[in-house]
Amino acid sequence: MNNQHKSGFVSIIGRPNVGKSTILNWIIGEKVSIVSNKPQTTRNRISGIYNDEDCQIVFLDTPGMQNPRNKLGKYMLKASTSTMKDTDLIMCVVDTSSYIGRMDKNIMEQLKHTSNTKILVINKMDQIPKEEALKIISMYDALGIFDEIIPVSALKGDNMDSIVPTLQKYLTYGPKFYPDDVATDQTLKVMISEIIREKILLYTDEEIPHGTMVQIERLKEREDKEIVDIDALIFCERSSHKKILIGKDGRKIKGIGMAARKELEAMLEKQVNLSLWLKVKENWRDNENYIRNFGFDEKEI
Numbered sequence: 001m002n003n004q005h006k007s008g009f010v011s012i013i014g015r016p017n018v019g020k021s022t023i024l025n026w027i028i029g030e031k032v033s034i035v036s037n038k039p040q041t042t043r044n045r046i047s048g049i050y051n052d053e054d055c056q057i058v059f060l061d062t063p064g065m066q067n068p069r070n071k072l073g074k075y076m077l078k079a080s081t082s083t084m085k086d087t088d089l090i091m092c093v094v095d096t097s098s099y100i101g102r103m104d105k106n107i108m109e110q111l112k113h114t115s116n117t118k119i120l121v122i123n124k125m126d127q128i129p130k131e132e133a134l135k136i137i138s139m140y141d142a143l144g145i146f147d148e149i150i151p152v153s154a155l156k157g158d159n160m161d162s163i164v165p166t167l168q169k170y171l172t173y174g175p176k177f178y179p180d181d182v183a184t185d186q187t188l189k190v191m192i193s194e195i196i197r198e199k200i201l202l203y204t205d206e207e208i209p210h211g212t213m214v215q216i217e218r219l220k221e222r223e224d225k226e227i228v229d230i231d232a233l234i235f236c237e238r239s240s241h242k243k244i245l246i247g248k249d250g251r252k253i254k255g256i257g258m259a260a261r262k263e264l265e266a267m268l269e270k271q272v273n274l275s276l277w278l279k280v281k282e283n284w285r286d287n288e289n290y291i292r293n294f295g296f297d298e299k300e301i
């Protein structure tokens with residue numbers, strides 16, 4: 001092992017929808033964390049492992065921080081704050097809006113009181129003119145919290161190349177924590193369920209995307225053919241939501257299934273036979289047992 005090899009953990013934190021998961025996927029070079037235009041897409045701590053000759057960085061993507069409205073929300077906020085405390089480097093992501101809201105202030109306040117290295121990534125630079133960008137950068141610079149500020153556009157790839165070298169400066173010498181071919185520590189079942197949930201986020205609006213959960217009931221490769229059979233259960237919170245998810249003549253659920261199957265086939269490099277089943281679990285997001293069974297266990301964060 002090269003004794004100049006660096007390694008470390010970097011948490012990615014910030015408000016919902018600022019592009020944390022998009023940034024992670026760009027750096028890793030593959031989709032490890034689902035993305036959508038709805039806030040609160042990421043629900044758990046998700047690792048993405050970056051490797052090059054000189055370093056290994058274990059990124060931890062987290063749920064967007066916002067005031068919780070239910071027990072799941074409380075879990076999500078805890079997942080973000082505890083991840084932040086667990087890493088030497090914190091990469092805080094904001095977008096280009098010049099308004100710093102209450103939660104942003106709260107995050108900045110927490111950051112002020114940690115001794116970790118703090119990098120600010122200002123994302124979505126494609127949305128504003130250059131003069132405005134400079135104003136926003138100096139606004140954050142004036143806070144005196146961040147060791148580095150990196151303006152980027154994850155969507156366009158602008159300046160994204162400078163994130164890893166900047167982080168590298170602050171990493172310490174150390175070995176790899178994961179083998180080179182591991183991109184994330186999520187199980188295959190979790191990744192599949194997330195891809196299905198991403199398509200639900202894409203196809204639905206208002207409360208429905210936030211109130212759905214996907215569980216993989218069966219994942220089996222056929223012995224005689226290159227086909228993977230996947231059965232997934234989609235939980236939603238009300239029978240009215242189930243109706244919307246099914247859609248007129250079953251069109252919505254078919255669309256979700258088709259979009260998910262296409263992506264799963266590309267990921268697994270096999271034909272996928274996907275069956276989706278819908279079930280109602282009233283207000284599961286406020287039920288301790290349900291959320292624990294769905295993998296949101298406070299003891300694990």
Ligand SMILES: Nc1nc2c(ncn2[C@@H]2O[C@H](COP(=O)(O)OP(=O)(O)OP(=O)(O)O)[C@@H](O)[C@H]2O)c(=O)[nH]1
Binds near residue numbers: 155
């Ligand atoms: N215009 C623009 N949109 C972006 C950029 N980066 C991400 N987005 C979009 O912003 C939305 C949110 O992206 P995500 O990566 O899911 O955001 P997130 O911060 O992980 O969100 P949560 O998981 O909900 O906290 C998606 O629609 C992205 O396509 C960018 O650089 N420019």
Ligand SMILES: [Mg+2]
Binds near residue numbers: 064
């Ligand atoms: Mg996310």
